[in-house]
Amino acid sequence: MPSWPVIKSVAYCLAHVPDLVRYGSKPRRELARAPELASQLAHRLRSFKEAVSYPANQTFIGNLSPEALGGIERPWFRPPPDAKAPSRGPFGEIIDQETFYGLLLRADALQPPLLICDDTHRQRLARRLAGHPLLAHFGADLADRSMESAPAAAPAAALPLTLHDEVFGSFHGDLRAEGSDDENLAAHHLLENLCTKASGGLALTWLLHRAGIDPEEVDFVISCGEEACGDRYQRGGGGMAKAIAELCGCPNASGMDLKNFCAAPASAIITAAALVRAGVHRRVVVVGGGSLAKLGMKFQAFLDHEMPILDDALAAMAFLVGEDDGENPVIRLDPGAVGKVPVAASTSDEAVFRHYLLAPLTALGLKLTDIDRFAPELQNPEITEFAGSGDVTKKNYRKIAAMAVRAGQLAKEEMEAWIGRVGMVGFAPTQGHIPSAVPYLGHAMAAMARGEIRRAMFLARASIFLNRCTNLLDGVSFIMERNPRAGTS
């Protein structure tokens, strides 16, 4: 029996950051054009309690299963008044904005600092972290951090960091001489990068906690976020993985950043599994920090429908890939088992699905009906539908089912019932790379441990045409199975 790498643990976290929504790409541009939108936007921001009790967020951190979420009547953003929901779940937690500001302050490695706080707020953020069971070490000596090199007055381009109306500090671009005259080092770009680092650090912290391993045991980290770190000579150069590893005290880890738009997490998990299988590294972490640019991307639709702003949280996730332990689910790496969409497939949907859906199953001698759950794009439909994009997850399931019918593996009249069995409702925030298939990984592990499913297929898509260098899109897939030796020892 071949031995395949396993997913040893996962972590999923959210940072509810309503006051950073205005720094998302869409709100930032619209507010510059129409400043009067600011009060409308502020009026529609959710409280932390509302964000925590939101059923889709509860599903992301593992307190609700996707199946249970599918049974909750919509709209989900109007929970019963007596709804009680914990901010921590089996997969991770939802932190509030003040805690996230503390992580931002800790993640800031530059002098002069990017995030400049007065003494009072610095101490407050340090205390906030110190009171958290998993983040306390991040708060150590934070209150004493030197702000001596900070400018006396915030430059006009600095971004105020507020909590409701209270100003906690200001976020700057690179204030050194080499930072001048470089748009890549302006405050809003560096805030994007530091948000990815801080939220990625949160997810990695939870992963280490859940996996029960020391930071020293991590060999390699692959970051799969959508930020583009670097200056004018190497925009998008990367280095985020190692920055997150450093933040989380992983002294033996190196790392690299892997880019493939939304499909980067799936590509990173496949790469991590291949590195483990080849014996290059034993324990590889895949981490994806949150996307500031995607905050408030649909805010106009929410204002138009008099709804709360639902894209108000940075999402982050992390996965630990390791050698076969006879217990955790395996990633199949047989020849042909990993799905890809070759250039020759062009952009025809049928060709795309033929390559990254049918081909891997054929290579393994499986039918679509041998898969217990498919995890395609898992965007929360409540966010996408009001913005006119429809239910992206449902669209993907219809195409998967149509391919099963065309392959002669499913009767047409059975499509809807089959989708009901192999599908799920989308539950992930629209954070670009975050919703792309892998949010189900934690739930799949739990369902396999309970003996409910044996095999899941993850299908991730990437809009690589957004790079303006090609008109192609991409797709990546992998199959995860219950460990064949699980429960036998």
Add this chain to the structure above:
Amino acid sequence: MLQGKKAIVFGERDDISGTTIAACLRAAGCEILYEATACFV
């Protein structure tokens, strides 16, 4: 029906891409004036 017509094409990644729509329209004799594919997520 489309022979000699002009078309502006908007596609979507999770529906039908602009490239695919344009290829079909061209095959039907249509001239594509503009083509774009959007990603809304």
